[in-house]
Amino acid sequence: MSTITFRVTDDEKAFIQSMADLNGLSLSEMARTRLLEGLEDQIDMALYEKAMKAHELNDESVSHQDMLQELGL
Known part of the structure; x- marks a missing residue:
């Protein structure tokens, strides 16, 4: 296992x-x-x-209304 050391102020340590x-x-x-x-x-x-x-370059989103229509609902 390795050890990494970094400095902090006394307030930061507390x-x-x-x-x-x-x-x-x-x-x-x-x-x-x-x-x-x-x-x-x-x-x-x-x-x-x-x-x-x-996604923005190739947006294939379908609106809720279009999806309902496509599903026949």
């Missing part, structure tokens, strides 16, 4: 520690979990934006 305590996690686990979640969210958003651009 805040992170209090949030870790609130969530029942060690400071290390809190930092690791939130960092990885944030990066995963960034990837998800990039994929979403890419998919939306592709």
Whole structure:
């Protein structure tokens, strides 16, 4: 297992520690979990934006009314 070190102010450390305590996690686990979640969210958003651009270029949406008509409802 590797170790990553980063600097924070005393106030930031106290805040992170209090949030870790609130969530029942060690400071290390809190930092690791939130960092990885944030990066995963960034990837998800990039994929979403890419998919939306592709959808806008080739929009095959059907209105609710057209779908009802197509289904004979």
